[in-house]
Amino acid sequence: MSPTPVTRRELALSAARATAALAFPAIVPASVLGARAPSKRVALAHVGVGGRGGGLLDGFRGLPECRVVAVSDCYRSRREGHARATDAAYGAAGCKAYADFRDLCADPAIDAVVVATPDHWHVPAALEAIRHGKHIYVEKPLGVSIEQDLVLRDAVRRYGVVFQYGTQQRSMPHMRWACEMVRGGRLGKLRAVEITCPANVQGGSTTPATPPADLDYEMYLGPAPATPYTIDRCTSLGSYHIFDFAVGFIGGWGAHPLDIMLWGLGDGPDAVPVEYTGSATWPTSGLFDTPLTWDVRGRFADGKRFRFTAPGSDMTVFIGDRGRIEVGRGGFGRIEPASLRNEKPRPGEPRLTVSDNHGSNFLEAIRSGTPAVTSADSACWSDLVSHLSDISLRTGRTIRWDPSKAAIVGDPAAARLQHRPMRAPWRLK
């Protein structure tokens, strides 16, 4: 195939555009933006230091580019325990333990905040941090409603902070390879993308109980409806599988393979399928009330087929008319043609941001302005797919998404489900 000539006309066009786009940040001298001076260690704070949050805290503590200076959590034992452990790790006192994450976000000594709360708190806590000008690392999934995803994306843009999404698979080389192959057109024209992830579980005690003394249950609930405490409500499983706190694994686990789908398809709004029809199975008893298994089928605007099912291992499957790639966290499934496995991207084909450590990539973006490997845009789009799939399961109808309006169209009743009410006084804006 003959190479397309780059005419002076096209060069001038792209140069002019680049001039307009780059002229602005390029003119601001780096020294003016003191926080970006590479020698400065990023002062990091953690909101939510339970199971996942504690793990992230350990990870960041090991990175020399940052220093953890504050933690907050609804469980007093967790926040104080981690604050003490952090002091021990650094060999010096100084890590503050906040009962109220809003105080933490208002602390001027903090540069960046890691949000690892249950899902229903992700966006409200992140917004609080953003409004105080803090850079944020938000655990997946993004929000518990489409409206929350869009508000968060808008806030990141308006306040200009660095954003990293907790989809650490983008910092795995084999995932990057797979997406580069897809973007480079090695699979030919893409015909379908299929996603699988593990299923939810049934169970959980519904017997009302007294919350433990060190848990601020009212704060844990936050914007979620007030319901009696049970021993399984404020556990990891509860935070994954109770609809008041999350949409279930269709978002919580699905975020990972869906994020890779976004990455392979270009990270743009056109990577969100425009039609969803699905069936699910539902737990017949117990506290956990998110769908157990599901099979959602749909299509993208350009006609590609979309399918999202559980149960299954975590897999993103790209199918084109010249091949297919199945990729999951543990490695590859089928790759066709077999010879594709040994290929590397050729000069001129798109290359994706290289990140070998998700946390370091976030810190570097703050210190030097290098691009983070995730973005609020792609996080928003991939999380939307989870929500649109979930809405198709709950309503039992075909859901249609209009990317230009960023809304569900043609079904006013389903459009109501884009919004999740928040318990007063918590609100999004």
Added chain:
Amino acid sequence: MLSETIGFRRARLALAAALCLGLAAAQVRAAPPRIPTLLLSGSNNHDWRTTTPRLKAILEATGRFTVTVTERPGELTAAALAPYRLVVSNWNTFGMGDAQWPEAARRAISGFVPGGKGWLTIHAGGSSFYDWPDYQRLAGPSWTNGVTSHGAMHRFVVQMSDAGHPITHGLRLFITRDELWNRPGVQPGAQVLATAYSESAGGGAGRDEPVLTALQVGRGRTCGLTLGHDVDAMATPGFGLLLARAAEWAATGAVTQPIPRTPLGSAEADWAAAALRTWRSGDPNGIVWALEHDAGQCAGTPGVQAAAKRLLTVASDAAATLDGRRQALRLLTQLAGPGDVPALAALAKEPALTADVAALLTSVPGKEAAALRAALPISPPVRVGSSSGQIARAAAELDAASAVARPALLRRGLRGPDAARLRAAVAYLAVAPTDVVAGLLPAAAAMAPTGTIALLDAASSRSLPTPPAVLAGVLTSARPGMAAAAVRAAACAPGAGVARLLLDTAKRRPDLAPAIRVSLSAAPSPGIDDALVALAPSYSGLAATIAYEALAERCGAAQVAKLMALAEREPGSRRALLPWLADRGGAVELERLLHLHGKVPAGERGPVTDALTRMAGRLRCTEPVLRAVRRAQGGVRVELLTVLGACEGRAALAELTQAASSADPDTRASAVAALGAWTTADAAPALLESARSAVTARDRTLALRGLARVAPQAGQAHASSVAPTVVSALALADRADTLNLLLTALASLPSLETLKAVEPYLASPETTAAAVAAQIISVEALAGVAPPEAREMAVRLAASSDPALRSRAAEALVRMDLGPNVALGARAETTTSNAPDGQGGGAASAIDGSRATYWDETDDHGPYGIRVILPAPRTVGLLRLVAWAHHDYSPRDFEVVLDGATVRTMRDAQYDGDVLLIRLEPTRCTSVELRISGWYGKSPAIRELEIYERTRREP
């Protein structure tokens, strides 16, 4: 005897009905053939005399089955069973004692399903032949004495337990009144597709019981449905849906029946609503899911109001459980409408329900709902932290104050210095009504820093206009966060004065530049446009840049003249405004920019050149540019030549050609660069000439590279006229990389000249790859005509060590030997009324010589057909079919029809890759047709249908 007669007559009637329906079905073009079904009846400990006819009616009403009833299943033989694809058993051994069926029947039954057919057992059919394992496998869930039990007939919810299975995908649940078996035996390996929760209160085991199972047996399939105790139980739409879908799957392995809307019947919905009244968290969820499903089915239909009313009645029932009432409110999310607001207003008065009503109201459209929501008392801000006793007190003070006194309290708190009151006031701002925030705004500058910031942000988030006087005070503050908050609030500030405020701030605070630009672009007053035009020239550096960029973001096409004048006057504005003008300006602006271009100093010309280039390409007017080029001299002329490169037409080309042989090196270089970016191959001769007359090696390389870029635009159709130009250039190239570029260009111009010209370059390792590529492409392009040089080259390439090259050369050889593809230039049409599929094209795509396009029609709409009509009669001896992919979306069973006569019938076509060669007795004909009755995938797609005469030797 009587039952026999009835059975026989019914069977005859059924057959007759089936025949009539069958004929009707044949007239509906796309309907799949009916499944011949045998219904076993005549003995059962249940009332088969009423249930059998009902089962038959349900199945036949779908149009997918023709049902024959037998009351003598024991007399069946393999021959008697052979015509049927499905057996439905409403039969069990009741009354047979220990008797067995004769051997012939047992063998026939045992062999039926494994051979590829289907079996469906209803209810008690599994209670038979416990010592005959093959039958037990067919019969599905079985009654195990001592283990299985059932309570009285009662209402329960049946839920699907497999989201993806063809039977259950698209279904969610239904409510039925039936006998629910507890702990039936389930065959090993059987999938459970639907379950019902058996409550311990009714004597059940407190677990999900299987209601529908599916099992693969050999090449066939069986299903067992435990529902169907009597005709009343069979009256539920859900029962019929599951029965029919399970039957079709068992028979064929797929389900084609559409799924209708399945709202709950009103008796069932009332039952579910009644159950919701006594529901508590921890009780089985089936009721809640059933009502959620019903809500989904009723939303947006005329049934929505009845469904909403039913749930509202539950919510309003003070005697119902709190959990039930709260669930009812949640279930109303998709259903509640403005007419329900009065009922909700009454409910909101109950403290335990206020929050749930408030939440529901956020989903209800209309003014009434919004007004009610606004009127609901807001719960106090959350008190948090162990050290916040004081904050709690301050917050309580705010809550207790009257609406009249509260603003004053807030003001006091926001002013500080009392930290607790400040915190409480800031928290309260988040929920304060808009008029309270507006009332506090004028005093914003006098608050404590935290208070000011919170107040300004509260105003921004409500899009309240902040008075510029307030902003002026805060913008000058050096305290962290203050100026930034004021900049954000400025995005809604009224009046044009805010432009000057923001620009002054930009001068002092370059770190706020991004936010200032956003606010300047968003500020609502239209006066800002003019303010920016007037003010911008008095600023310099970053502030000026921001002003111009904000202008470019704000202004529309109506302000082109104004911004053009500004760009002419102010050099500092050009970086931001010229690209904007380039995208919107017209012929007048083009002239003005050309004029400007001639006047600005050399160092500032670049952006103007870029803008001109973009505009010239957009507007496509060459004349003004040509005039300017001819008038200009020196450096101006050199840059204008670049602009000319974006124009089109012979006049521009002629001017550039002349400039390419100028004495001045800069002019030459600019002209050559412009020629090298030309959009057609017409610039090729000029570039060759320039390369020939080049003085320096650099100039020559530039011209040759340009030639390599433009020549391929001639396309394959004109390859032979342009290729010689490139071939001549080969001799001029003195570097391997330039040579490779030219050779690659030749690869896009496949022709005989190319083939011969690249021969010398095969030997040198640096150029081998490009030369070989050019050769194989030329060979392939010439395969239709097959001159001897091409054939020779193909033979040589077919012996190459590179496997990809070998196979391409071999394929080209095959095509050369075949002679020309006479389908090219013919006419193609579809022989059915199918429409082309969105991805594929019409019949013409199959004979356009391009693999990239293909003929494809709507999925599952067979049979398919395509006909090629040759312009003149030919002796057709070979067809070469290139399908969409190997055994995927390709013809499998079809007839080859020449001039209306079938000459070849293909069954289970086996492709080599995606190619199928079909040899025919050479037949003189004008039309070649394929009648396709079977296909791989969901429809047959053909990339190319090539038709060859057999005048040359056999391949």
